[in-house]
Amino acid sequence: NAGPVQFDIPLREPLVPEPDSDPADFPPGRPGGRPWTYSPPVSFDQPLPIDLTEDTVVISGHGAGVHPNLAQLPTVAEPTAPPPAVPLHPLALAALRPRQVIMAGRPTLHRPVSALLADASVPVYALTTGPRWPDVSGNSAATGTRAETSGSPDPQWLERCARTHRHALAVVREQLAAHPLTTGLHVAAAVAAALRPGDQLVLGASNPVRDAALVGLNTEGIEVRSNRGVAGIDGTVSTAIGAALAHAGRTIALLGDLTFVHDASGLLIGPTEPTPRDLTIVVSNDNGGGIFELLEQGDPRFSDVSSRIFGTPHDVDVGALCRAYHVEARQIEAGDLQGILDEPHAGLRVLEVKADRSSLRQLHAAIRAGL
Known part of the structure; x- marks a missing residue:
């Protein structure tokens, strides 16, 4: 179960080898490029x-x-x-x-x-x-x-x-249709509906990855990636760009606003560096941490402090932030998202959908009641 290993190897002067460096100065290694010490693969079968x-x-x-x-x-x-x-x-x-x-x-x-x-x-x-x-x-x-x-x-x-699965999915869809405000669930549903086989989907931590599951995301034929762990929002814009560079088809990333802002500098791609062929970053922007609306901290009893301490609103202008990095950005409605995602596109763009988090608790309560 080992993960990645990082080696920090300092360079020895001269920092760039001389052109006439003798190859004999380097250890030859084993014949044929074999490992110096061979360790046979071990399988664990229980x-x-x-x-x-x-x-x-x-x-x-x-x-x-x-x-x-x-x-x-x-x-x-x-x-x-x-x-x-x-x-x-x-x-x-x-x-x-x-x-x-x-x-x-x-x-x-x-x-x-x-x-x-x-x-x-x-x-x-x-x-x-x-x-x-x-x-x-x-x-x-x-x-x-x-x-x-x-x-x-x-x-x-x-x-x-x-039968219970079909009922739960139907209740979610019915409550989304009946809810008067756009939420992250609505944005996730539009993204899920726009996906097609061969796409790659990058999901931000916190609500987006959960919302995708709740709206019945079908991942058949879709490559799904997500940074998981206690610091799941770290580096997600960079993850999406790197994943898109390695993927031949279309990549869509669904991120919350805090996740996007937290790694906005990942949008900076130098003029000599490769850029994604087809990457759309969808930012579901409810101006803060919507997941806390659904946890104990979101109880109305704590409304006087919970927004500042847990919701952490920021009022960042996502479009202006993108323009600073010369990245195309548009603010759109959730109802238009699926159609815009279906349009042919090349390069990197950001689609921002304004969402409401103040009614998330009410929406999820209505879903639970319908079950």
Whole structure:
């Protein structure tokens, strides 16, 4: 499970080698370019027996692998997880009573998922790629690298999950249509509707990645990337530009305003540097941290201080900021976003959609009530 390693190697004078440097001055290495010390690859394989006759759901988080023998099971998949064959909306979990959970990767986005994983009466089987596995609640019953399944899921359970999934998705769409103000959920829904196979999607941390999941984002044929972790907003503009440079097709990035402003200097690309072929950065701008409207800090009791301390409004002129970096920018309405994304485009542009966060708590409450 090792991650990237950084080497800080100081240069020795002269800082640029002399043109007539003798190649013999450099160590020759092993013949044929072989490693100096060979270490054979080591695989870690730990099968985990799981009986699928129990009512089962799969929770697929960031870093989850592909498990073909679990494809028939209802799966709550975060946007950066492999696309599920049988999707299950995260808000549907409250209406279901699974008897066991199979967890793959590291799920971090949804409170209903966290509540289920912490339920001591529901065994959790964690699938991982190595000797470590996420277990925030300390509730994992067993772990392994792959599921060794037996039995078949109850068709009635599968149908109930499918019905509940469809209902949850319909409620979200109905409440979005009925809500009088534009929110980040509306922006995410427009982006999700505009995606097509071959696209690359970069999702900002905090609300955008969660909103994408709640509006039913279908990631089949889409390359999805997102900076995850406790500092997920760091460097996201730069991530989007780097990902777009490495992608042959279209890249769309959906970022919140704080995430965008936090790395606005990533828009600075020198005149001798390569630029993205087709990158649109959609900024859902609700002037602050909208996610805190949905947490305990957003309770109306704390309205006198929560906006300043947690919402952190900034009043940044996104268009002016982009112009300072010679980047094309437009402010548009959420209803026009899908159509504009469908238009042919080349290069880098920023589309800003003004959104409201003061009504987010009301919108999410209406969605929960509809479930």
